[in-house]
Amino acid sequence: MDVTPGNPVRAARRRRPLFALTVGAVLAVGGCSDGSPAPDGGPQADPSAPAQGGGTPGAAGGQTPDRGWQAEAQDAVNVVDGFWRAHWNEHFSGAYNSPTVRGAYTPGTAEAPTCAGQPAVAFNAFYCRPQDFVAWDAELMSSGYQQGDAWVYLVIAHEWAHAVQGRVQGLSDVAAELQADCLAGATLYGSDDLRFEDGDSQELGQALTALADDTPWTSSRDHGNADQRIKAFNSGGSGGVSACLPR
Numbered sequence: 001m002d003v004t005p006g007n008p009v010r011a012a013r014r015r016r017p018l019f020a021l022t023v024g025a026v027l028a029v030g031g032c033s034d035g036s037p038a039p040d041g042g043p044q045a046d047p048s049a050p051a052q053g054g055g056t057p058g059a060a061g062g063q064t065p066d067r068g069w070q071a072e073a074q075d076a077v078n079v080v081d082g083f084w085r086a087h088w089n090e091h092f093s094g095a096y097n098s099p100t101v102r103g104a105y106t107p108g109t110a111e112a113p114t115c116a117g118q119p120a121v122a123f124n125a126f127y128c129r130p131q132d133f134v135a136w137d138a139e140l141m142s143s144g145y146q147q148g149d150a151w152v153y154l155v156i157a158h159e160w161a162h163a164v165q166g167r168v169q170g171l172s173d174v175a176a177e178l179q180a181d182c183l184a185g186a187t188l189y190g191s192d193d194l195r196f197e198d199g200d201s202q203e204l205g206q207a208l209t210a211l212a213d214d215t216p217w218t219s220s221r222d223h224g225n226a227d228q229r230i231k232a233f234n235s236g237g238s239g240g241v242s243a244c245l246p247r
Contacts, residue, residue: 001072001149001188002195069145069152070104073136076156077101083191084164091241092168099127099163102135125155127162134159148203153194155207157184171245178232181208182244185236208233 081098088096105112107122113135114120115128123143125136136155144151161183165171171179188194209226235243 001153001200002197069141069149072145072149072152073103073141073156076153079153079191079194080157080160080187082193083187084160086192087190087241091245097167099160100131100133102133104138104141105135106138125159127159127166129162129166132163132166134163144207147206148199150200150203151207153188154184154204157187160184160187178228179244181229181232182236183241185233186239186241186244187236189237190240204233205230 084096084098102113105120107120112120113128113131113133115126116130120126120135120137123137123140125134125140127134134156136159141152141155144155158180161180162176164183165176165180189196208229232244
């Protein structure tokens with residue numbers, strides 16, 4: 001994926017289906033769900049959060065060799081937050097407030113975040129509703145990045161979607177995880193600042209397939225199977241945010 005501020009390519013990006021159903025590396029997306037505080041302002045770097053690092057960036061998907069997943073994660077945060085800032089009032093009332101970005105952590109360290117008293121676990125990414133932040137295991141991002149940079153954008157867009165759900169009463173009453181996939185698709189395909197490159201759709205399909213069944217945090221019982229997740233993501237990608245909202 002290529003971040004291209006001021007150079008949208010909407011026509012080429014919209015309504016592109018995902019075809020890949022091959023299980024790739026394991027990706028875990030979970031999250032806490034109690035409480036609903038929402039701070040003002042843009043993405044906030046928590047002073048107690050560890051620096052974004054860890055792992056060795058891969059070079060899959062035609063990435064620039066000296067550009068690591070940490071830089072892609074920062075771009076992804078900017079893209080996703082920028083989308084919701086630009087489009088919030090097209091769909092929801094009130095002011096949009098960004099969640100805090102705790103970013104990368106190393107499980108088991110003193111700097112790793114906790115959510116409602118529960119420690120962050122290994123190889124996971126999550127949105128914590130009580131404290132209104134998003135965070136991800138550095139090793140998760142590093143490993144996924146070796147599959148391609150689309151992995152990083154998907155993880156952050158999905159967890160940000162849970163933050164959106166926490167801000168709108170009744171939005172996620174049914175199938176919260178599939179709705180988050182749908183909103184992630186709407187975000188990435190709807191951003192004016194993101195250009196899809198060759199292979200990105202396949203990378204996304206592989207990641208969504210891995211998300212469906214292969215970890216204790218992402219069983220098909222709560223996250224949907226591979227077909228359901230890809231269908232939900234495509235629904236948002238082709239129909240926008242409105243396709244993800246209750247009717």
